[in-house]
Amino acid sequence: GIQVEQSPPDLILQEGANSTLRCNFSDSVNNLQWFHQNPWGQLINLFYIPSGTKQNGRLSATTVATERYSLLYISSSQTTDSGVYFCAVGTDSGAGSYQLTFGKGTKLSVIP
Amino acid sequence: SQTIHQWPATLVQPVGSPLSLECTVEGTSNPNLYWYRQAAGRGLQLLFYSVGIGQISSEVPQNLSASRPQDRQFILSSKKLLLSDSGFYLCAWSVPQYNQPQHFGDGTRLSIL
Numbered sequence: 001g002i003q004v005e006q007s008p009p010d011l012i013l014q015e016g017a018n019s020t021l022r023c024n025f026s027d028s029v030n031n032l033q034w035f036h037q038n039p040w041g042q043l044i045n046l047f048y049i050p051s052g053t054k055q056n057g058r059l060s061a062t063t064v065a066t067e068r069y070s071l072l073y074i075s076s077s078q079t080t081d082s083g084v085y086f087c088a089v090g091t092d093s094g095a096g097s098y099q100l101t102f103g104k105g106t107k108l109s110v111i112p
Numbered sequence: 113s114q115t116i117h118q119w120p121a122t123l124v125q126p127v128g129s130p131l132s133l134e135c136t137v138e139g140t141s142n143p144n145l146y147w148y149r150q151a152a153g154r155g156l157q158l159l160f161y162s163v164g165i166g167q168i169s170s171e172v173p174q175n176l177s178a179s180r181p182q183d184r185q186f187i188l189s190s191k192k193l194l195l196s197d198s199g200f201y202l203c204a205w206s207v208p209q210y211n212q213p214q215h216f217g218d219g220t221r222l223s224i225l
Contacts, residue, residue: 041150041200042216090211098210
């Protein structure tokens with residue numbers, strides 16, 4: 001099956017710093033999503049980005065599907081950005097559905 | 113707008129006991145529905161998905177089963193829980209078209225004693 005690798009696995013930032021998280025995947029995908037899992041376990045949709053670039057406030061993401069990677073940028077980080085960031089890619093499961101394969105995540109800790 | 117509900121939020125069960133976790137979606141019709149499990153410190157793994165009532169596909173062999181008795185209801189069950197069934201279970205939905213994002217519920221944290 002498809003492989004999804006995220007880097008770095010752990011990241012510690014001073015509040016106000018910027019960061020880039022990377023997601024590499026091993027095959028063509030129909031879909032790509034970035035999630036933030038907060039300390040309570042909730043998975044928050046950040047971006048649905050099978051290709052191109054999107055921005056939402058201090059966050060932005062870029063997916064280069066032809067080169068099989070995606071980047072998540074966090075600018076001016078805040079303590080509330082702490083948590084685990086997951087990249088998940090969608091592949092066709094047939095029958096009108098697809099499955100998401102998740103990476104292992106990047107654990108981000110933002111310190112005051 | 114669409115919402116997804118999961119319950120219970122937390123559950124502690126003895127080994128060998130049965131399990132029933134419920135997920136419902138509001139505000140949409142004929143959604144695709146998914147059950148994922150997250151083991152401690154790891155990413156999510158797809159367990160089951162459904163494209164319609166009574167239609168269940170399993171991604172991994174296991175001690176669990178899923179059912180979809182109504183259009184917007186998805187149930188995860190087990191007849192006898194194992195210690196290895198502990199984890200964080202999340203339900204998700206998407207519109208019934210290709211290349212659409214999945215949206216997750218708040219999850220159920222299951223501990224087996």
